[in-house]
Amino acid sequence: MVRANGAVSLRELARVVQTSEVTVRRDVRALEAEGLLDRRHGGAVLPGGFTRESGFPQKSHLATAEKTAIADLAAGLVEEGEAIVVGAGTTTQELARRLARVPGLTVVTNSLLVAQALAHANRVEVVMTGGTLRGSNYALVGSGAEQSLQGLRVSRAFLSGSGLTAERGLSTSNMLSASVDRALVQAAAEVVVLADHTKLGTDTMFQTVPTDVITRLVTDEPPLHDDRAATELQALADQGVQIAVAGPGMADPGHGAEAAGPASSPGGRRPRRMGPPGAAKGGDELPLPGPRRNHPPGPGGPPQLRSTAALADQQAAAGGNRAARIADLRGR
Template identity: 80%
Template sequence: MFAAERRQLILEMVRANGAVSLRELARVVQTSEVTVRRDVRALEAEGLLDRRHGGAVLPGGFTRESGFPQKSHLATAEKTAIADLAAGLVEEGEAVVVGAGTTTQELARRLARVPGLTVVTNSLLVAQALAHANRVEVVMTGGTLRGSNYALVGSGAEQSLQGLRVSRAFLSGSGLTAERGLSTSNMLSASVDRALVQAAAEVVVLADHSKLGTDTMFQTVPTDVITRLVTNEPLTRDERSATELQALADQGVQIAIAGVGQPAPAPGQGQGTGPGVGPGRTDGGPTVGRPARRDTPLPGPRRTHPPTAPGGPGLRGPVSLSDQQLGGRVADLAPRRR
């Protein structure tokens, strides 16, 4: 197949699906991922598509939302690492809300091991991941099924969240910028995500580095409402992601960076007050190559959150977490002095 034919086929696949992984592109055009990456780079230079880590998407963040089958093949290692790190934030007996998305689905698989947990969700995939967890109670919203991401949306979903109060919300989205916060391409999904946020004392955003600096049509969570961002290490040459991370830190978002390929922390023990054990250690000592830290706050100014209901089941206020307790590392970012 000539390069022009190969690139035309790549372009047709992206237009048909919204987003396609490099692996899938290479399989269809019957060439190597190196060659496909070169083709994608050339098509991006012509403005015909946008590159993302591990794949290609339609150009511009305000056009079309890719469906679950496409999203599930993008940045899989990063999503796994992010989910591993985020699971360390959840304690036994806590009550949380988990929004729809491929990254939150990965988180749900890990939360299945946290005893006494109550999870409220509008995602069928999140509920399915927790369906066989013996000691986890799953509460689903009402609403209308949106087939592209297997989520319940609409007024039924939003009304079922009224009067709910939990310790924290875990959300993903299509893009994250310091200027607008978390956003998505679908109006109905954005509206339900906003309702999920209203139910939580603090908001944790799960977003791999490819979403940093990407702005989509509908804002879901303004930056000043985001408590923490759990992400992965940006690529060395990815200046946009690094710049966006610093801008988010400047606005008070606490940032934790997951190391891809690191051992997963034990879910249900993320808020202990002991020294913790870093990845690769079993003796309670410091993580190799990094000085020991104890109760080190995540960077960014501490925010004041609405008080949790006194004596409410599973409700706990924000606490300081060490990088060792989280099982990843705390970003070396602090707000710039103004």
């Protein structure tokens, strides 16, 4: 499967071979020891290290359900009549498909796939950068793309990448793509990163968005035993990144609008975290862990975050059958 797709998630492997993720993880370790693949957070890729980047066909098959849920939730952040920038990537392409329903929207992008997803949206204006086409991800890069973004100002930038850590922020494996992404960030008042759990804790070659510039992270809930992702989420929250976690029930059309909460800033809406199976519909509103660019702290300061261990103890005492694997991002 890795040879055919370039990358694969542990969750998908477990589903295909009908076994547990624990068993799949053990087998992936054995294959890595033989040099047949490289383990990545939540999955496996072809060998290649920091410099290797999978093409669009390979990326499009990795964590597809998670990307759909993330796009549903992120779409709830966009208001009618806004001007935004959307970077290249398979997750941002999913977001673009949902933005076609937002009237009066202006989308600036360097991605042919994002533009294609919005091509038939009557009430959305699409502005494309110049630049040189990079065929592996259907994106415009180079000095032409960067120069076309000079002097531009929009409310939000929606970006994805190859990896995200609390230490370095968002990163990618390609220098030209990183340079254009930095130009997109410079044009936006807020930066929203879309990254599924397989990218959390992964560090790649070129930094695109430092952690202190990221306003929000929209991600999915890591699977059981994924301690690395849980630790990374907590570290990002501690640094003031607002985190929205899309639950399993969000991967359906139009759910992003339902997941939107009350305004957290003028012209913006705050997404809600979808709870685990059996939780009340609609989930709980996310706290704002700390002040970010253009997001002043609310009265009383940021809410406290519960540690993963504390939440696990609480659920065990209540007789819960699923230990908490991520930091509880709901306010006390």
